[in-house]
Amino acid sequence: MNKKVETYLENLTNWHSELKLLRNIALSCNLEEDFKWRNPCYTHQNKNIFLLFNFKEYCGITLFKGALLKDEKSILVQQTENMQSARQLRFKNLEEILENESLIKAYIFEAIEIERLNKKVKTKSVSEFNFPEELTEIFDKNVDFEEAFYSLTPGRQKGYLLFFDKAKQSKTRISRIEKYRNRIFDGKGINDCVCGLSKRMPNCDGSHKQLET
Structure with missing residues (x-):
């Protein structure tokens, strides 16, 4: 566990329980915990897999190469039209995370496999x-x-x-x-x-x- 992540969670005024649960899910997937870009970051063999984030209306996970995931449930969100690689899993309450824990893990493991195979997102030139x-x-x-x-x-x-x-x-x-x-x-x-x-x-x-x- 990363001390900076501990401090980050302690200082949250909202989404504390939700992000704590997402953190536990991440750690259960055998990911290393870091703190980058002012957010908890989870890596596999020194390669970034996803960040935890929180906004006013929702919190969740930003998968760095989310565009490569199959997303059979169509739950990944493209944050902006110009966002070419990253995709978000968004949640508005603790219950949503608990109900979808198995699905979240499946997406995380798929993201790890994508990184293991060194797949690249084809971006616009x-x-x-x-x-x-x-x-x-x-x-x-x-x-x-x-x-x-x-x-x-x-x-x-x-x-x-x-x-x-x-x-x-x-x-x-x-x-x-x-x-x-x-x-x-x-x-x-x-x-x-x-x-x-x-x-x-x-x-x-x-x-x-x-x-x-």
Whole structure:
């Protein structure tokens, strides 16, 4: 058992019983317990299998490669339309978890087998993402910026393309591109730490907020 997980559970104001039960189910599946991304994380031979999470309306499990599960009961949830790999098992009360314990274990064991076989989720390539016209126009005017963008890892490129394209108005897309211009030149992704204080490098964990007070 991981002490950070113990602390996490002790400090919960809701979903305490539900997540404690899910934790026991995870440990009964012979998974190692860790604490990553501010959540209990369960691994098999150092490979991530799933996280426990809690939101206002529900709690549950996020399976890292949930998209590869058969999901014969059609209970897995795709959190957002752009979520390509992870899928969630969501619960709204303790009874739901108790009633579905055998099914939860079956999904966990399937996820472990997927990782054991080293199966990969086929994700969209950068070229398959919608490319905002405004970004193309800026590239035409600034070759150095274009080179900086394409020097980013594919994952970082996808993150920016999704964020820029999500804006409904052209002026908003332009504003977003300009706002993140320096970050792109620095080789940073949209969620990367730029203040140097994060304890979850290279990801931002909100530590920069203490600089704003």
